[in-house]
Amino acid sequence: MSCAQTRGHMSTSGDNNQGDRVRKVVLYVLMSLDGAVDHPNRYFALDQEHREVPEFDAVMVDNEERIIGAQDAVLLGRHMYDEWSQYWPSVEDQPFADFINSVKKYVVTSTPLTNGWHNAEAVHAGVEDLVRDLKAQPGGDIGVHGSIQLAQSLLGAGLVDELQLVVGPAVGWPGRRLFAKTDDVRRLELLSAVPTPSGSLLLAYRAL
DSSP states (O other): OOOTTSSOOOOSOOSOOOTTOOOOEEEEEEEETTOBOSOTHHHHOSSTTTOSSOOOOHHHHHHHHHHHHTEEEEEEEHHHHHHHHHHGGGOOOTTHHHHHHHSEEEEEOSSOOOSOOTTEEEEOSOHHHHHHHHHTSOOSEEEEESOHHHHHHHHHTTOOSEEEEEEESOOOOOSOBGGGGOOSOOOEEEEEEEEOTTSOEEEEEEEO
């Protein structure tokens, strides 16, 4: 399993009270200090030889619980769906396992889904149409977990409302960088910066 982002989730909204607020697309990414995003267990796991998923300290777990608690929909790329639909239904890595197994999942793909997964739906429309349609509906935040190619497309199209970055105390790993394919220039508003006991940093930004 490549674990391009085997675990990842966040948002600055404090609850799932939908009210009349506009839904946000919240991009959550685990990365190294120099921006690498592949195999995040490298950046956070204490036992890097045996863990398939990142090992979070208590502050990171609390943050994760708050973030996924504000989301009632998730966007996934096809590659991430094919990996996660075979992985997450059989593991008990909480709180993410219960969340991702039950939440509504919209899979951006041009072909039918071959692996069954509860509450997953293939979407063949363009990503801009999908996001527009979801934002027009009532609901909580719309999460993007892993799916780096999809995340880059959303960033390039200006469709991300918040970036929630978990930066691990590691550098030098090869692989993709989140912002490598983002050609447009934009500024971000810093919402919070929180260090964690294990040396990671939680960064929250609003896209302007």
